[in-house]
Amino acid sequence: MSATQERIRARKPRADGLRSRQTILDAAARLATVEGLEGLSIGRLAEHIGMSKSGLYAHFASKQELQLATVETAAEIFQADVIAPTDTVDAPVARLEALSEAFISHLERRVFPGGCFFVSAAAEFDTHPGPVKEKIAGHLREWLQRLEDLAARAQANGDLDASEDPAQLAFELDAFLLMANMAFLLSDDPDTLRRARAAVHARLDRARPAP
Amino acid sequence: MSATQERIRARKPRADGLRSRQTILDAAARLATVEGLEGLSIGRLAEHIGMSKSGLYAHFASKQELQLATVETAAEIFQADVIAPTDTVDAPVARLEALSEAFISHLERRVFPGGCFFVSAAAEFDTHPGPVKEKIAGHLREWLQRLEDLAARAQANGDLDASEDPAQLAFELDAFLLMANMAFLLSDDPDTLRRARAAVHARLDRARPAP
Secondary structure (H helix, E strand, O other), X not given: OHHHHHHXXXXXXXXXXXXXXXXXXXHHHHHHHHHOOOXXXXXXXXXXXXXXXXXXXXXXXXXXXXXXXXXXXXXXXXXXXXXXXXXXXXXHHHHHHHHHHHHHHHHHOOOOOOOOHHHHHHHHHOOOXXXXXXXXXXXXXXXHHHHHHHHHHHHHHOOOOOXXXXXXXXXXXXXXXXXXXHHHHHHOOOHHHXXXXXXXXXXXXXXXXXX | OHHHHHHHHHHOOOXXXXXXXXXHHHXXXXXXXHHOOOOOOHHHHHHHXXXXXXXXXXXOOOHHHHHHHHHHHHHXXXXXXXXXXXXXXXXXXXHHHHHHHHHHHHHHOOOOOOOOHHHHHHHXXXXXXXXXXXXXXXXXXXXXXHHHHHHHHHHHHOOOOOXXXXXXXXXXXXXXXXXHHHHHHHHOOOHHHHHHHHHHHHHHHHHOOOO
């Protein structure tokens, strides 16, 4: 986790005011996976990070502004922790495996105490239409689209059987990751992560072109 | 949904006091998938169903008692809506398909406005150890175990390939259902349900004994 944070910091040197905003948002993103984005009142967050409420109000005019900024921070953490480390993997099927493994490792290392930030936030906001739900849904769609694009590239390369539907394959891989998230959080049992790894591996294996 | 409620009522005729408690809990279970089980304060619930707070306090001594009773009511609704209608399906592979289809239909008919009650409640309570989390996790384990037991029976019958691990198969089927829940809630797109049906069908097809 500290390696992740270092990557984020290294990427974005910040002036003092911004660094302090970033510190608040890092704490907010982690707290939101435990108490919910709705539980993220400015008062509760100020108490949690030991800042004054007026200090927090200087950064965020409203609860919704705080929530939207928190979602963006979670996306930066996810990008640095899950996506960026796989950037060097070129072959699309290998990249699909690497992304799945990076996600499972992200759960295993408990980067967020409540598992995947976006799954947690989606479960909270799925029945609350508005800009926060839209932003969360947008990030989840983007992730699924990333998997689908890789599957489509793999198919174009001949690394995936012509009978596969890239969108369907992406849906199924993402399902295993989602299941890992729920099962691991509820049971604390690493066996759930082993099952998810096995599912991803078997599914990709089956998708290879028939010899 | 009214058919479901009729089944529940028919199964359990209730005296007046109990019927009123049941009415409260039916409303509480549906409301909880929108506002969360934590959002289910006695005051909020009284307002939602147009009852006095003191009337509600007569039924539930504490918020936790209300939450636990709400989870039990959701389990009764799930039993009546998803599990009972498949009771007549004897062959275990056909029952696995029937249960998956009944779950997807449960989402499609929006029996709970926030999708699967247990997934919604799990996402809220996964980071809150205690009796409410335990009860939610227990119901989810029971569902997964049901799928695993059916897979094991199918294997014993020779309807499932000997190379399959029933627990792994159950994990993967449940993953597709979980993904259907999240994707349908976020997108309102019935295509997500079609993908889940296709995934379940293809996975069970692949699990059949090699000819």
